[in-house]
Structures are given as structure tokens and as C-alpha cells.
Amino acid sequence: MAEKKSDRTRAAILAAARERFGADGYERATIRAIAADAAIDPAMVMRYYGSKEKLFAAAAEFDVRLPDLSGVPREQAGEVLVRHLVERWEEDDTLRVLLRTAVTNESAAERMRQVFIGQLTPAFERAAVDQPAVRAGLIATQALGFALCRYILVFEPIATLSTDRAVAWLGPTITRYLTAPDPSHV
Amino acid sequence: MAEKKSDRTRAAILAAARERFGADGYERATIRAIAADAAIDPAMVMRYYGSKEKLFAAAAEFDVRLPDLSGVPREQAGEVLVRHLVERWEEDDTLRVLLRTAVTNESAAERMRQVFIGQLTPAFERAAVDQPAVRAGLIATQALGFALCRYILVFEPIATLSTDRAVAWLGPTITRYLTAPDPSHV
DNA sequence: AGCATATGCCAACACTTGTTGACTTTTCGA
């Protein structure tokens, strides 16, 4: 087995980094605080990750793992998508890290775009949906707005809504953005 | 007339502060940069506003000016509300300042809550809407999510969508959150 | 005009940040 000890502190740093970045955002999360949480020296962070930016990049790494919607009837696609996103959001805080940071950090915003536009749009294209970009964007507004209000701004009662109720409310909205004809009078 | 000169620099500082806070967020917007934009000395900022936090508070001061929905038929309430919000959002950047900052600053988040929950909920209560808090929260998720994607994260094509198309897409969503019966199977 | 006051600038402070290099301790194979 390769270096076990170093791998453990490496992981400890990453875990502490995710927590701090998620709670405080990029600027206010300091290397010193992250190191203190991981109970190691700040210099170790530099040794293992090179710089704060690289540490953030490592902490914000993640797969979107979009669900396969091909077998789902169009009318339920919204609910399936929302449920997937909410559960994904709940299970680890990587997406929260990214969202908090994307607001003030351009490279994080770029990654957010890749995820929500760059992955959703082609998926809709393949499903032969018209105006895939607009629909993907609209879905992103509702999904990210929900995450913002629930996890970051902590709006009650949104923050304490059960997953089921959230899905029941949001699902039809997403479905409509996915299936409704363009309502513009053009 | 009272001190004219000082009022002018006061306003210049405030304008520069709004721009910087809106573009960079609270932490990355420095007093020195704001002062440079206003073409004055950093010490002037302190003289006039006391501290960075107080300057931010002044820059983020604003009225929501919710439209009067009493004369509007329920089915069009969403469109009226969305149009009002988008236009409000477009005309000055105070709300953008607040949104960018609320993500990492607790007092800004608190003000955001006051605006979107504390003002919307009672308005719905007066209109005898059931579950006013949930509906206000849902509307906030869609409205803020749209603002986030359009102004902060700059998702295309959401960022360049015309007001009319945005209203046509989002309006029915808001109307549904305002009027639809609770879809939860409880 | 003369002076008090408002307005502005400069230099410096105390502090925090990311980052670095030299040094010590631990680990572990030959």
C-alpha cells in the first residue's frame, strides 16, 4: 500500500476545506482555519495542494450524475429530475460549496455553467426537445433558486420543507419548462 | 442650502460602493478600490460612512415597492409580479448588491429574508391566500433563482432573454405558486 | 479681509492573508 499516513491527512484537509468553503465562501474561508479544523499545520495544506485555488478546485470537484430520463414519461420528468437534484444536494455539500463560491468567483461560476447549461442542454437536444438551451436555463433558475433559498439563505419554510413536498411543488414547474410550448406571443 | 460639496462626494462614494459591491461582493470590494472609483481618498470613505459595514448598509438600502395586486385577477398576478420584479431588478443594482452579498454575509441574508419573506407573506395573508408562507417562499425561489442565473452567474440564454419572454415563461409559474392547491398527497 | 470650519490628502498603524524555507521528527526498507 502506498503512503497511508499522508493520504489520511490529505483527506482530512479536503473534508475541512469543503466544510469551510461551504460555510463561509471562498474569501472568508482561510487556509489557517481549514488547517486548524484538520488539526494540522497550515504549511501542510500548501505542501499537499499547492495553493488555495487548487485546494478549492479539489474541494469543488464532483460529478453531476444526471439521471437517465429516457424511460420516464414526459409528464413525470420534472418530478424525477427535482427529486434527483434535491437528494444529490442533500447528501454532500460539494454543490453548496460551488454555489456559495460561484457568486463571487468567476472560475466557480464557469464550472456551474458547465454543469447546468453544458450538461442539461445537450441532454435535451438528444431528447429532441425544442429550444433546449432556454428550457435548460429555465430549469436551472428554479433548481438553483430553490437551493439558494433552502441551503444558503435559509428561508423558512423552504429550508424545512420535506423532500416530498418540495418535489410536489417544484416538479410540475420543471415539467412545464421542459414540455410546454413557448408562451411568448411571437 | 446645506453643504453641497460634501453631499456630492457622499453620493459619489455611494455610487462607487454600489458598483463595486455589486460586481465583486462584500469581501473582494475594498475600500481603497471604491475610493479610487470615486476619485477620492480612502480616508474620506471612513469619514463619511464610519466603516465598511456601515457603507455596505447604506449601499444596500432600498424599498421593495411591491406592486398592488388587489385589483389584479388572480390568473395574471404572477405576470404582474414578475414584470415588476424584473424591471425593478434591471433599473438599479441595489438588489444585485444585496444578492451577491447575502450569500456570504449573514446580515445581508437577514435583510433578504425581510424583503422576500417578511413582506410577501403578510401581503398574501391580507389577500386571504392559504399557506401564505409556503407560497411566498416558493415565489422567492423562482424569483431569486432567475436573478441569480441572469445577473450573477450569467447563464445564457437566460441573461439575454427579453423581459417579455421572461415574464411569459415565469409568470405562470408564479401564478401557480400563488393560486394552485397544495399538491402534496397528504 | 480674517478666521473658524468643513473638506480633503498623506502616511502610518495593527492586523490578517497566502505562501515559503529551514529545521525537526517519524517511518520504514536494506
Next chain:
DNA sequence: TCGAAAAGTCAACAAGTGTTGGCATATGCT
């Protein structure tokens, strides 16, 4: 067992931050 490599510690750096006090200048009233 010995010694090189890995892992960790410590102190300090250069830069940038909000903030302050002292000093110069301009303004406007009598």
C-alpha cells in the same frame, strides 16, 4: 541497525486589508 525519504513544525515574509490621526487646503460667514 542505520540512514534516506517522508511527514510535520516553526517562524517569518511580503502584500493587502480596514482604520486612524495629523496636517494642508478650501469654503463661507461676519
